[in-house]
Amino acid sequence: MTNELIDFTLVSVALLGIGIYGLAVKRNFIRMLFAVEIIINAANLNIVAFGRFLPHTGGQTMALFSIAIAAAEVAVGLSLIIVAYRMYQNVDIADFRSLKG
Protein backbone atom coordinates (compact mmCIF):
# COMPACT_ATOMS: atom_id res chain seq x y z
CA MET A 1 0.00 0.00 0.00
CA THR A 2 1.51 3.27 -1.06
CA ASN A 3 -0.77 5.48 1.02
CA GLU A 4 0.21 5.76 4.62
CA LEU A 5 -1.89 6.27 7.71
CA ILE A 6 -0.58 9.80 8.22
CA ASP A 7 -1.94 10.90 4.80
CA PHE A 8 -5.47 9.88 5.67
CA THR A 9 -5.13 11.43 9.12
CA LEU A 10 -4.03 14.76 7.66
CA VAL A 11 -6.96 14.85 5.23
CA SER A 12 -9.21 14.14 8.19
CA VAL A 13 -7.65 16.97 10.20
CA ALA A 14 -8.17 19.35 7.26
CA LEU A 15 -11.85 18.38 7.03
CA LEU A 16 -12.25 18.81 10.79
CA GLY A 17 -10.75 22.31 10.56
CA ILE A 18 -13.11 23.27 7.72
CA GLY A 19 -16.07 21.94 9.70
CA ILE A 20 -15.11 23.92 12.79
CA TYR A 21 -14.74 27.05 10.66
CA GLY A 22 -18.24 26.50 9.26
CA LEU A 23 -19.74 25.98 12.70
CA ALA A 24 -18.04 29.09 14.06
CA VAL A 25 -18.75 31.51 11.22
CA LYS A 26 -22.00 30.53 9.52
CA ARG A 27 -25.34 31.52 10.98
CA ASN A 28 -27.43 29.67 8.43
CA PHE A 29 -28.92 26.57 10.08
CA ILE A 30 -28.60 24.46 6.91
CA ARG A 31 -24.94 25.42 6.42
CA MET A 32 -24.20 24.53 10.03
CA LEU A 33 -25.67 21.11 9.33
CA PHE A 34 -23.30 20.85 6.34
CA ALA A 35 -20.41 21.61 8.69
CA VAL A 36 -21.56 18.92 11.15
CA GLU A 37 -21.75 16.44 8.27
CA ILE A 38 -18.21 17.29 7.20
CA ILE A 39 -16.93 16.75 10.76
CA ILE A 40 -18.73 13.39 11.08
CA ASN A 41 -17.23 12.26 7.78
CA ALA A 42 -13.76 13.27 8.90
CA ALA A 43 -14.23 11.11 12.01
CA ASN A 44 -15.45 8.16 9.92
CA LEU A 45 -12.45 8.46 7.62
CA ASN A 46 -10.15 8.38 10.63
CA ILE A 47 -11.89 5.32 12.11
CA VAL A 48 -11.65 3.34 8.88
CA ALA A 49 -8.03 4.38 8.30
CA PHE A 50 -6.96 3.26 11.76
CA GLY A 51 -8.96 0.04 11.36
CA ARG A 52 -7.05 -0.67 8.15
CA PHE A 53 -3.59 0.05 9.45
CA LEU A 54 -3.90 -1.57 12.87
CA PRO A 55 -5.59 -4.54 11.23
CA HIS A 56 -8.91 -5.13 12.92
CA THR A 57 -12.44 -5.61 11.62
CA GLY A 58 -13.78 -3.39 14.39
CA GLY A 59 -12.87 -0.22 12.49
CA GLN A 60 -15.18 -0.89 9.56
CA THR A 61 -17.95 -2.17 11.81
CA MET A 62 -17.82 0.95 13.94
CA ALA A 63 -17.78 3.16 10.82
CA LEU A 64 -20.95 1.44 9.59
CA PHE A 65 -22.69 2.07 12.92
CA SER A 66 -21.47 5.65 12.88
CA ILE A 67 -22.83 6.26 9.36
CA ALA A 68 -26.23 4.84 10.33
CA ILE A 69 -26.47 6.99 13.46
CA ALA A 70 -25.40 10.07 11.48
CA ALA A 71 -28.27 9.35 9.09
CA ALA A 72 -30.69 9.38 12.03
CA GLU A 73 -29.17 12.65 13.27
CA VAL A 74 -29.59 14.31 9.88
CA ALA A 75 -33.24 13.24 9.64
CA VAL A 76 -34.02 14.84 13.01
CA GLY A 77 -31.88 17.91 12.23
CA LEU A 78 -33.63 18.56 8.94
CA SER A 79 -37.06 18.23 10.51
CA LEU A 80 -35.94 20.69 13.22
CA ILE A 81 -34.92 23.07 10.42
CA ILE A 82 -38.37 22.73 8.85
CA VAL A 83 -40.12 23.36 12.18
CA ALA A 84 -37.94 26.38 12.95
CA TYR A 85 -38.45 27.76 9.44
CA ARG A 86 -42.21 27.39 9.82
CA MET A 87 -42.15 29.25 13.12
CA TYR A 88 -39.77 32.09 12.25
CA GLN A 89 -39.88 32.15 8.40
CA ASN A 90 -36.09 32.28 8.52
CA VAL A 91 -33.08 29.96 8.77
CA ASP A 92 -30.84 32.45 10.59
CA ILE A 93 -30.01 30.97 13.98
CA ALA A 94 -29.70 34.46 15.46
CA ASP A 95 -33.49 34.70 15.09
CA PHE A 96 -34.17 31.53 17.04
CA ARG A 97 -34.27 33.19 20.42
CA SER A 98 -37.44 32.07 22.10
CA LEU A 99 -35.53 29.81 24.48
CA LYS A 100 -33.10 32.58 25.45
CA GLY A 101 -33.39 33.46 29.13
Place this chain on the structure above:
Amino acid sequence: MADAAFLALAVITIGSAIAALEMRSLIYGSIALMGTLGGIAGFFFLLDAPFVALFQIAVYVGSIAVLILFTVMLVKRELIFKKIEDKRRKFAGIGLMLVVMMALGAVFLDSGIKTITTDEPATDFKDIGVDFVTYYWPALILMGLLLAGSVTGALVLAKREDVENDQRAN
Protein backbone atom coordinates in the same frame (compact mmCIF):
# COMPACT_ATOMS: atom_id res chain seq x y z
CA MET B 1 4.10 8.53 -0.10
CA ALA B 2 0.61 9.11 -1.35
CA ASP B 3 -0.25 8.14 -4.90
CA ALA B 4 -2.02 10.16 -7.58
CA ALA B 5 -5.50 8.79 -6.85
CA PHE B 6 -5.14 9.78 -3.22
CA LEU B 7 -4.04 13.30 -4.08
CA ALA B 8 -6.88 13.76 -6.57
CA LEU B 9 -9.42 12.53 -4.01
CA ALA B 10 -7.96 14.81 -1.33
CA VAL B 11 -8.24 17.84 -3.63
CA ILE B 12 -11.84 16.93 -4.56
CA THR B 13 -12.88 16.26 -0.97
CA ILE B 14 -11.34 19.32 0.66
CA GLY B 15 -12.16 21.63 -2.25
CA SER B 16 -15.79 20.66 -2.31
CA ALA B 17 -15.99 20.89 1.49
CA ILE B 18 -14.88 24.52 1.24
CA ALA B 19 -17.27 25.08 -1.67
CA ALA B 20 -20.15 23.58 0.31
CA LEU B 21 -19.66 26.16 3.02
CA GLU B 22 -18.72 29.14 0.87
CA MET B 23 -20.91 28.95 -2.25
CA ARG B 24 -23.54 31.65 -2.32
CA SER B 25 -26.37 29.35 -3.35
CA LEU B 26 -27.42 26.68 -0.88
CA ILE B 27 -28.38 24.36 -3.75
CA TYR B 28 -24.89 24.43 -5.24
CA GLY B 29 -23.58 24.12 -1.71
CA SER B 30 -25.47 20.91 -1.12
CA ILE B 31 -24.29 19.54 -4.47
CA ALA B 32 -20.73 20.36 -3.39
CA LEU B 33 -21.42 18.53 -0.12
CA MET B 34 -22.27 15.51 -2.27
CA GLY B 35 -18.77 15.83 -3.74
CA THR B 36 -17.24 15.74 -0.26
CA LEU B 37 -19.27 12.68 0.75
CA GLY B 38 -18.39 10.93 -2.53
CA GLY B 39 -14.72 11.77 -2.01
CA ILE B 40 -14.84 10.16 1.43
CA ALA B 41 -16.36 7.07 -0.22
CA GLY B 42 -13.39 7.10 -2.60
CA PHE B 43 -11.03 7.16 0.39
CA PHE B 44 -12.85 4.13 1.78
CA PHE B 45 -12.19 2.32 -1.51
CA LEU B 46 -8.49 3.23 -1.22
CA LEU B 47 -8.54 1.81 2.33
CA ASP B 48 -9.78 -1.56 0.99
CA ALA B 49 -13.16 -1.11 2.64
CA PRO B 50 -15.57 -1.48 -0.31
CA PHE B 51 -18.50 -2.40 1.94
CA VAL B 52 -18.22 0.80 3.96
CA ALA B 53 -17.67 2.78 0.74
CA LEU B 54 -20.85 1.49 -0.85
CA PHE B 55 -22.75 2.00 2.39
CA GLN B 56 -21.48 5.58 2.42
CA ILE B 57 -22.61 6.13 -1.18
CA ALA B 58 -26.02 4.58 -0.51
CA VAL B 59 -26.69 6.39 2.75
CA TYR B 60 -24.94 9.73 2.31
CA VAL B 61 -24.79 10.51 -1.39
CA GLY B 62 -28.00 8.66 -2.12
CA SER B 63 -30.31 9.65 0.67
CA ILE B 64 -28.93 12.34 2.99
CA ALA B 65 -27.78 14.66 0.21
CA VAL B 66 -31.15 14.32 -1.54
CA LEU B 67 -32.94 14.95 1.77
CA ILE B 68 -30.88 18.11 2.26
CA LEU B 69 -31.67 19.22 -1.32
CA PHE B 70 -35.39 18.82 -0.68
CA THR B 71 -35.15 20.75 2.58
CA VAL B 72 -33.34 23.55 0.76
CA MET B 73 -36.13 23.61 -1.81
CA LEU B 74 -38.71 24.16 0.96
CA VAL B 75 -36.98 27.38 2.01
CA LYS B 76 -37.78 30.79 0.49
CA ARG B 77 -35.72 31.77 -2.53
CA GLU B 78 -34.24 34.89 -0.95
CA LEU B 79 -32.89 32.80 1.91
CA ILE B 80 -31.27 30.27 -0.43
CA PHE B 81 -29.14 32.94 -2.07
CA LYS B 82 -28.52 35.13 0.98
CA LYS B 83 -25.27 34.63 2.83
CA ILE B 84 -25.89 34.78 6.56
CA GLU B 85 -22.68 35.02 8.51
CA ASP B 86 -20.98 37.17 11.09
CA LYS B 87 -18.45 39.35 9.33
CA ARG B 88 -16.58 39.95 12.58
CA ARG B 89 -16.38 36.27 13.28
CA LYS B 90 -15.09 35.39 9.83
CA PHE B 91 -11.42 36.12 10.53
CA ALA B 92 -11.67 34.59 14.00
CA GLY B 93 -13.16 31.47 12.37
CA ILE B 94 -10.38 31.26 9.80
CA GLY B 95 -7.85 31.71 12.61
CA LEU B 96 -9.50 28.98 14.66
CA MET B 97 -9.48 26.66 11.64
CA LEU B 98 -5.77 27.26 11.02
CA VAL B 99 -4.92 26.80 14.71
CA VAL B 100 -6.85 23.50 14.87
CA MET B 101 -5.31 22.25 11.64
CA MET B 102 -1.76 23.21 12.59
CA ALA B 103 -1.97 22.01 16.18
CA LEU B 104 -3.52 18.64 15.36
CA GLY B 105 -1.36 18.25 12.26
CA ALA B 106 1.79 18.96 14.28
CA VAL B 107 0.72 16.46 16.94
CA PHE B 108 0.06 13.76 14.35
CA LEU B 109 3.24 14.47 12.39
CA ASP B 110 5.25 14.34 15.58
CA SER B 111 3.64 11.19 16.91
CA GLY B 112 4.48 7.59 16.20
CA ILE B 113 1.67 6.97 13.73
CA LYS B 114 3.92 8.30 10.97
CA THR B 115 5.82 5.03 11.05
CA ILE B 116 2.78 2.74 11.02
CA THR B 117 2.59 0.74 7.82
CA THR B 118 0.87 -2.53 7.19
CA ASP B 119 1.39 -5.52 4.94
CA GLU B 120 -1.61 -7.37 6.27
CA PRO B 121 -4.30 -8.32 3.75
CA ALA B 122 -7.45 -6.24 3.82
CA THR B 123 -10.38 -7.32 5.95
CA ASP B 124 -12.84 -9.44 4.02
CA PHE B 125 -16.30 -7.92 4.05
CA LYS B 126 -17.74 -11.34 4.79
CA ASP B 127 -16.06 -11.11 8.20
CA ILE B 128 -17.83 -7.82 8.83
CA GLY B 129 -21.17 -9.39 7.98
CA VAL B 130 -20.47 -12.31 10.29
CA ASP B 131 -19.41 -9.89 13.05
CA PHE B 132 -22.63 -7.95 12.60
CA VAL B 133 -24.92 -10.90 13.16
CA THR B 134 -22.87 -12.67 15.82
CA TYR B 135 -20.88 -10.41 18.12
CA TYR B 136 -22.64 -7.11 17.46
CA TRP B 137 -26.24 -8.31 17.15
CA PRO B 138 -27.57 -6.36 20.16
CA ALA B 139 -26.02 -3.19 18.79
CA LEU B 140 -27.51 -3.92 15.37
CA ILE B 141 -31.00 -4.29 16.82
CA LEU B 142 -30.53 -1.14 18.88
CA MET B 143 -29.41 0.72 15.76
CA GLY B 144 -32.55 -0.41 13.94
CA LEU B 145 -34.71 0.80 16.82
CA LEU B 146 -32.83 4.10 16.91
CA LEU B 147 -33.34 4.64 13.18
CA ALA B 148 -37.03 3.81 13.44
CA GLY B 149 -37.39 6.11 16.44
CA SER B 150 -35.59 8.99 14.78
CA VAL B 151 -37.59 8.71 11.56
CA THR B 152 -40.82 8.64 13.57
CA GLY B 153 -39.61 11.62 15.61
CA ALA B 154 -38.73 13.53 12.45
CA LEU B 155 -42.18 12.85 10.99
CA VAL B 156 -43.92 13.94 14.20
CA LEU B 157 -41.79 17.10 14.38
CA ALA B 158 -42.43 18.10 10.78
CA LYS B 159 -46.15 17.42 10.85
CA ARG B 160 -48.27 20.48 10.12
CA GLU B 161 -50.88 20.70 12.78
CA ASP B 162 -52.37 23.99 11.59
CA VAL B 163 -53.33 22.61 8.17
CA GLU B 164 -54.91 19.55 9.69
CA ASN B 165 -56.95 21.65 12.11
CA ASP B 166 -58.16 23.89 9.29
CA GLN B 167 -59.32 20.90 7.32
CA ARG B 168 -61.17 19.58 10.33
CA ALA B 169 -62.84 22.95 10.84
CA ASN B 170 -63.95 23.00 7.21
